[in-house]
Amino acid sequence: MNCKSVKTKTVFLCLAALLLFPSCNTKSKTEQMRAVVEEVRAKYKAYEDISQDDQIFEAYDYFVRQKDYENAAPAALYSGCVRQAKKEYESAMNCYKKADEYGRQAGDSVSAAFAQYYIGDLLNASGNEAEAITNYKAAAALWGDSLSRKARCLNAVAMMDLVVDEYDSAFVYLEQALNLAQTAEDKVTEASVLNNYSVAYQLTDDNEAALDCLRKALPLSDEKRRPVALLNLAKVFLASGDRDSLEYYKTQMLSAIERTEISPETQAAVYGFLIKDALAVGDYEKAYQFEKQHEKVALDLLSDQTQSSVLEIQKKYDFEAQANQHNRQMLSRQRVIIVLTIVLIAALVLVTILVLNALKKKRIEAEVNANLLELKKRNAQQQQEQTTMQAQYDELQKQNAQQSELQAAFGDKLKDEYLQKCHIIRCFEVLSRDRSNPMAFKDLEKSLFEGEDHWASFEAAFEGVHPGFIASVRERYPDLTETEFRYCLLSHFKLSRQEYADALGCSVYNVDKVRASLNNKMKNNQ
Numbered sequence: 001m002n003c004k005s006v007k008t009k010t011v012f013l014c015l016a017a018l019l020l021f022p023s024c025n026t027k028s029k030t031e032q033m034r035a036v037v038e039e040v041r042a043k044y045k046a047y048e049d050i051s052q053d054d055q056i057f058e059a060y061d062y063f064v065r066q067k068d069y070e071n072a073a074p075a076a077l078y079s080g081c082v083r084q085a086k087k088e089y090e091s092a093m094n095c096y097k098k099a100d101e102y103g104r105q106a107g108d109s110v111s112a113a114f115a116q117y118y119i120g121d122l123l124n125a126s127g128n129e130a131e132a133i134t135n136y137k138a139a140a141a142l143w144g145d146s147l148s149r150k151a152r153c154l155n156a157v158a159m160m161d162l163v164v165d166e167y168d169s170a171f172v173y174l175e176q177a178l179n180l181a182q183t184a185e186d187k188v189t190e191a192s193v194l195n196n197y198s199v200a201y202q203l204t205d206d207n208e209a210a211l212d213c214l215r216k217a218l219p220l221s222d223e224k225r226r227p228v229a230l231l232n233l234a235k236v237f238l239a240s241g242d243r244d245s246l247e248y249y250k251t252q253m254l255s256a257i258e259r260t261e262i263s264p265e266t267q268a269a270v271y272g273f274l275i276k277d278a279l280a281v282g283d284y285e286k287a288y289q290f291e292k293q294h295e296k297v298a299l300d301l302l303s304d305q306t307q308s309s310v311l312e313i314q315k316k317y318d319f320e321a322q323a324n325q326h327n328r329q330m331l332s333r334q335r336v337i338i339v340l341t342i343v344l345i346a347a348l349v350l351v352t353i354l355v356l357n358a359l360k361k362k363r364i365e366a367e368v369n370a371n372l373l374e375l376k377k378r379n380a381q382q383q384q385e386q387t388t389m390q391a392q393y394d395e396l397q398k399q400n401a402q403q404s405e406l407q408a409a410f411g412d413k414l415k416d417e418y419l420q421k422c423h424i425i426r427c428f429e430v431l432s433r434d435r436s437n438p439m440a441f442k443d444l445e446k447s448l449f450e451g452e453d454h455w456a457s458f459e460a461a462f463e464g465v466h467p468g469f470i471a472s473v474r475e476r477y478p479d480l481t482e483t484e485f486r487y488c489l490l491s492h493f494k495l496s497r498q499e500y501a502d503a504l505g506c507s508v509y510n511v512d513k514v515r516a517s518l519n520n521k522m523k524n525n526q
Contacts, residue, residue: 033059034071040078047224050078051085060095073103073111080118093122113142117153129160136160151180151189159196162203170200191220191229198232202239205509211236227256228266235273238280250277268297455486462489477525484518487511 036059043050060079063072080095096115103112120135140153154177161170174197181190194217201210214233221229230253237246257270271294278287383397463470473480473488480488483504490503500511 033062037075037078044081050082053082056082069102070106073099073106073108076102077111077114089122109142113139129163133157133160147180147184148186148189151177155193155196162200167204187220188222191217191225195229195232207236207240223260227253227260227262230256231270231273238277264297264300268294477521479521483514487514487518
């Protein structure tokens with residue numbers, strides 16, 4: 001009986017071990033995967049490189065298979081961070097969307113809020129500021145009682161409003177963000193909000209208020225954000241012309257940059273400021289060097305952005321959930337056909353323009369050659385008639401040679417003037433078909449804006465293409481300033497604000513003032 005009892009106990013213990021060991025192994029695996037997520041999270045919060053932490057993807061897949069959405073939400077979130085560090089923006093967007101989905105299912109509002117914020121960052125990086133605002137607002141709503149986090153989200157909303165020129169809305173969100181940050185005693189966020197306040201004041205030409213905000217923000221900024229605060233201070237003093245203060249804060253900024261690794265966007269902003277500063281003191285060599293460095297950073301940023309359009313990724317994400325493969329293939333084919341059609345039309349237009357230019361050039365050359373031939377015949381007749389005296393013959397030969405040179409120079413001048421007029425007409429023809437063609441306007445600038453009377457040349461050429469327009473404007477609006485009148489002519493083409501500023505020789509903000517003044521005068525004269 002005792003032997004049988006021992007065997008029975010042994011069998012029971014073995015069965016119990018078989019049942020318990022898998023559970024222990026599962027628990028151990030879960031803890032390992034949680035540790036992986038925590039490790040990546042800690043590195044990300046410390047601004048360390050996480051682009052090689054591929055083990056986070058295993059944790060993400062594991063928790064999804066286990067349907068453990070409470071752990072799947074942060075795993076998806078930091079998988080997106082790693083994908084973004086690898087510049088795999090499509091995968092990053094999908095991970096953030098899943099983190100938001102799992103977080104809401106598990107009641108993890110923190111992961112959902114972070115996911116919405118990071119989606120906003122991706123949209124902002126790709127130039128989709130309006131869409132980013134929606135995600136930043138969603139993130140702010142999810143933070144609930146976390147005043148500091150909510151302040152950061154509202155600060156991001158205000159920043160996007162500044163980018164899209166919604167200044168009134170930006171000031172509203174900046175005020176809310178500042179109150180929340182001060183209540184939470186979050187000095188870093190408070191400094192960031194004050195920095196954005198200064199940008200808003202600069203955009204609305206209130207440099208004194210901008211300077212006051214920056215002076216408050218500077219002592220609150222941490223080491224990482226201090227270069228941005230110093231850069232904004234230097235910008236204000238550059239705009240006001242205070243060179244002593246400008247040099248002081250510029251030196252402080254450059255010193256802070258040497259001690260801190262700054263983002264490519266901040267690098268581009270610094271080089272842009274240094275270019276304007278060098279131009280302000282007439283140091284064109286330094287401005288050229290800074291321009292080359294700025295161009296390199298800008299090209300790197302553009303390369304990152306163009307690797308994958310986040311807006312297209314988001315559309316693709318939503319589209320794939322609703323459409324089948326056949327519809328996507330048909331859409332792709334239609335796009336290819338449209339692109340090929342546009343390329344073919346552009347090529348035909350270009351060939352036509354080149355052929356017309358070649359024909360005009362040949363006709364001009366034929367006319368010039370005919371004139372030269374006629375001059376040579378006349379010179380030959382004059383030489384044959386002067387055979388009586390050697391001295392007179394030499395003198396007449398010298399005169400004929402001089403006359404030949406003058407005639408040739410005159411012919412070349414006529415040819416150049418005619419070619420220039422043809423080129424100007426071609427530029428206006430191109431702009432009349434496509435007012436947004438930047439190359440045509442640049443060609444027009446090169447052809448007309450030479451010398452002090454370039455606006456007279458521009459008006460003469462404009463009158464040739466649009467007869468009567470200038471006289472009509474001057475008669476109808478006699479109180480226009482010269483700058484407003486020139487803006488009126490330039491508005492016939494679809495130019496950017498910067499191109500208006502370059503053509504008129506003023507700042508972008510003065511362009512806005514000129515446009516507003518012009519609109520008021522035109523409304524009053526109606």
